[in-house]
Amino acid sequence: MQSSLSLSLTIPRPNHAALARDSPFAKISHSTKPINLRFCGLRREALGFSSPILTRRVHLHSSRATQLVSASLSNNGSAPKSFDYDLLIIGAGVGGHGAALHAVEKGLKTAIVEGDVVGGTCVNRGCVPSKALLAVSGRMRELQNEHHLKALGLQVSAAGYDRQGVADHANNLASKIRNNLTNSMKAIGVDILTGFGSVLGPQKVKVGSDKVVTAKNIIIATGSVPFVPKGIEVDGKTVITSDHALKLESVPDWIAIVGSGYIGLEFSDVYTALGSEVTFIEALDQLMPGFDPEIGKLAQRVLINPRKIDYHTGVFATKITPAKDGKPVIIELIDAKTKEPKDTLEVDAALIATGRAPFTQGLGLENINVATQRGFVPVDERMRVIDADGKLVPHLYCIGDANGKMMLAHAASAQGISVVEQVTGRDHVLNHLSIPAACFTHPEISMVGLTEPQAREKAEKEGFEVSIAKTSFKANTKALAENEGEGIAKDIKLAVHAHPTLSEVLDELFKSAKVKAHVSSPVSEPVAV
Numbered sequence: 001m002q003s004s005l006s007l008s009l010t011i012p013r014p015n016h017a018a019l020a021r022d023s024p025f026a027k028i029s030h031s032t033k034p035i036n037l038r039f040c041g042l043r044r045e046a047l048g049f050s051s052p053i054l055t056r057r058v059h060l061h062s063s064r065a066t067q068l069v070s071a072s073l074s075n076n077g078s079a080p081k082s083f084d085y086d087l088l089i090i091g092a093g094v095g096g097h098g099a100a101l102h103a104v105e106k107g108l109k110t111a112i113v114e115g116d117v118v119g120g121t122c123v124n125r126g127c128v129p130s131k132a133l134l135a136v137s138g139r140m141r142e143l144q145n146e147h148h149l150k151a152l153g154l155q156v157s158a159a160g161y162d163r164q165g166v167a168d169h170a171n172n173l174a175s176k177i178r179n180n181l182t183n184s185m186k187a188i189g190v191d192i193l194t195g196f197g198s199v200l201g202p203q204k205v206k207v208g209s210d211k212v213v214t215a216k217n218i219i220i221a222t223g224s225v226p227f228v229p230k231g232i233e234v235d236g237k238t239v240i241t242s243d244h245a246l247k248l249e250s251v252p253d254w255i256a257i258v259g260s261g262y263i264g265l266e267f268s269d270v271y272t273a274l275g276s277e278v279t280f281i282e283a284l285d286q287l288m289p290g291f292d293p294e295i296g297k298l299a300q301r302v303l304i305n306p307r308k309i310d311y312h313t314g315v316f317a318t319k320i321t322p323a324k325d326g327k328p329v330i331i332e333l334i335d336a337k338t339k340e341p342k343d344t345l346e347v348d349a350a351l352i353a354t355g356r357a358p359f360t361q362g363l364g365l366e367n368i369n370v371a372t373q374r375g376f377v378p379v380d381e382r383m384r385v386i387d388a389d390g391k392l393v394p395h396l397y398c399i400g401d402a403n404g405k406m407m408l409a410h411a412a413s414a415q416g417i418s419v420v421e422q423v424t425g426r427d428h429v430l431n432h433l434s435i436p437a438a439c440f441t442h443p444e445i446s447m448v449g450l451t452e453p454q455a456r457e458k459a460e461k462e463g464f465e466v467s468i469a470k471t472s473f474k475a476n477t478k479a480l481a482e483n484e485g486e487g488i489a490k491d492i493k494l495a496v497h498a499h500p501t502l503s504e505v506l507d508e509l510f511k512s513a514k515v516k517a518h519v520s521s522p523v524s525e526p527v528a529v
């Protein structure tokens with residue numbers, strides 16, 4: 001029997017006081033976060049495959065869509081007999097936004113409730129500002145790499161940056177995308193209702209303190225907030241989460257990053273490019289435990305070892321005290337296995353990147369007999385909410401980070417689109433294994449599907465063989481022209497690639513694969529209704 005790398009990490013209760021300050025709506029609950037492991041390819045650019053999530057959409061005529069919605073509804077219990085909206089979405093993050101646009105396209109009268117600003121985590125505190133900072137770190141890295149520049153025949157005398165200018169770039173980009181999102185919804189007639197949304201009963205939602213809205217279908221899309229383990233005191237200045245780090249109010253000389261997942265890695269890229277020294281603190285035995293082990297090793301060689309980064313693995317940060325009265329940030333570490341005290345670090349700052357917790361507090365789920373599981377809203381494969389007795393709650397769905405299936409922006413919006421397909425009469429199940437992910441370090445790491453150990457474990461159970469195909473960027477013309485031949489790709493089949501691009505490396509991979517292609521799209525075959 002092959003051993004499995006399917007890791008599951010139990011995380012202690014978060015620091016409620018810190019979260020109350022940091023999150024838009026205060027407090028958060030306990031979380032156990034499964035770590036996703038997928039096949040990976042390490043490269044400077046994303047590998048160039050995209051998920052054909054929308055390719056099999058069935059476009060229904062608006063009136064037909066409305067008929068189907070009405071036909072599929074059964075007015076149970078205290079549900080209202082007529083509705084203000086066909087669809088009401090709680091949370092205007094990327095998941096809610098994607099669902100809202102698709103719903104209007106399908107002819108549904110749609111409203112979205114937002115208690116903070118439109119755009120949610122991704123636009124305001126996640127993907128967008130972090131990628132703006134990573135665009136800066138990528139260029140800084142190129143300018144700083146004298147050896148690389150010389151190989152291209154270039155000379156640069158000095159590379160410097162203006163911290164405020166970099167911070168403004170990230171902030172301005174977030175504002176721009178936030179406005180785009182807001183305008184795109186207003187332009188097509190989505191009602192944006194401002195206020196905190198909570199479920200009052202079946203098909204009934206309270207918005208703010210006194211408004212009550214009814215809807216045939218409701219989607220919960222309330223997202224997540226940074227998870228801060230107990231004992232860690234976040235002051236927002238010297239002990240920070242990604243919410244603070246993205247504002248780039250300072251660039252510390254020495255920063256400890258607790259957690260070497262996506263957030264930890266991406267920020268290590270930013271901080272080291274801007275001149276910080278980084279110390280990783282990782283609870284598991286290796287850095288980047290969520291990645292395919294071979295890719296993890298390569299990433300260690302390329303992203304960690306050559307940089308001003310050191311690390312402690314197999315240790316938990318149990319207590320972190322912010323800098324005060326001239327004293328540095330103090331981090332107490334214990335051995336993750338024996339729980340014995342291991343070390344104490346004194347650093348200028350600490351970034352807590354230990355995962356995200358669902359934001360589902362105050363949603364009124366108890367009013368409809370729904371109990372969250374470690375804060376996540378339980379859903380089936382169609383994002384339909386499951387109640388405390390294991391039954392599906394009619395007309396209620398949950399998408400995105402709040403259901404914990406896959407904490408990625410494009411997964412949230414794909415789930416939203418999937419739900420809209422269902423409420424307009426088309427059965428639709430997303431295949432999450434076909435949804436790619438990318439870590440936007442320099443070079444980047446992208447992945448889709450199972451990791452090698454996961455594939456081997458599945459093969460052992462289900463009785464098939466695993467064939468590993470692997471290719472390198474060392475012979476790729478585009479990579480060599482960029483003087484960036486470091487990197488590999490493992491497994492993916494059937495795609496046509498533009499020339500000259502880095503993704504041509506995949507063609508090589510496919511040619512060398514011994515297995516027959518198993519092509520699966522992110523959507524299941526449609527079921528006629």
Ligand SMILES: Cc1cc2nc3c(=O)[nH]c(=O)nc-3n(C[C@H](O)[C@H](O)[C@H](O)COP(=O)(O)OP(=O)(O)OC[C@H]3O[C@@H](n4cnc5c(N)ncnc54)[C@H](O)[C@@H]3O)c2cc1C
Nearest residue numbers: 091093095115120121122126127197223400401407408409
């Ligand atoms: C630093 C960072 C970088 C990231 N980078 C990437 C990336 O590059 N690519 C990627 O795919 N993913 C990335 N992610 C993850 C991505 O941001 C999330 O997966 C995504 O935002 C989830 O979308 P969502 O719609 O589920 O929730 P969110 O975007 O969190 O939106 C939820 C919205 O609901 C609102 N809300 C909550 N409760 C209520 C309520 N009761 N009433 C009214 N409104 C409410 C919130 O104010 C918020 O606007 C990143 C995350 C972080 C933190």
Ligand SMILES: NC(=O)c1ccc[n+]([C@@H]2O[C@H](COP(=O)([O-])OP(=O)(O)OC[C@H]3O[C@@H](n4cnc5c(N)ncnc54)[C@H](O)[C@@H]3O)[C@@H](O)[C@H]2O)c1
Nearest residue numbers: 259260261262263264281282283316317353354355407438
């Ligand atoms: N490019 C992207 O797509 C992107 C970028 C950033 C964030 N995200 C999303 O945001 C989510 C959160 O990211 P994240 O990096 O915070 O979480 P993560 O789950 O990716 O990594 C958290 C890491 O922290 C470690 N850890 C947890 N508690 C610890 C402790 N007390 N001491 C030491 N180590 C500890 C875990 O072992 C793990 O390696 C991810 O799941 C990802 O989906 C995506």
